[in-house]
Amino acid sequence: MSSTAVTPGPSPADAPVDFRSDTSMERILQEISPVGYRLEAMDSKIMDLSAHSKSIRADIAGFQDKTTQLDHRLTTVESRIVTLPDIDPELQFL
Template identity: 50%
Template structure:
């Protein structure tokens, strides 16, 4: 296109509207007409600056909050570490107590078994003592030394003569002895047989 044709043309439509709106503004607000109208770039720079300041303030506030949270998190971490150490100590104490309780329980079971065995042996001893007393016979009045060296034969013969009975089968003694220490004095009463 030739240059001359575009130079003579009227300004484009948006530029005309700007000029028209500027003229109206000057008519309505003569004081504002003295100052040049703010350009579109200046307005957006001011708005962008205010918006950036606001964003920076909010970022700074978030940073302060994060620092506070970081401090709180450090405190929580330290407290958690302390609690873990305490729990580990408690676990070792509980483990030691478990071993001690198991040892005591086994001793109690063992002691219970011993107590039962002791009761059994006591009753057995009592029974044996009673049985041995039932079969014992005491003879009084036999002079010391009359039995000689074989007290069992002497008792068997003497009892057969005293009872005037023949025992079939013959009397059987497991053992026979005098009770107590041997008397030194012949005048004392003879020991029991």
């Protein structure tokens, strides 16, 4: 019993495209459709990332405001420490 290799013929997807034919347009749309879905999914992810990025920027701005407020408070405390009178060394250990 001998075996012979079967070679497949050309695939319908490899056939030349006649753009005037309805079946060719259907085939083109079928091939493009998954790409369109992937583009929509990527666009959705980009929009989600953009919203997340805006949220992060708002958080950073809030942290910067808090840091500025803390810096002002620290400056105020430092200036008060500098203006405190010196403690008499004899009273220091009481």
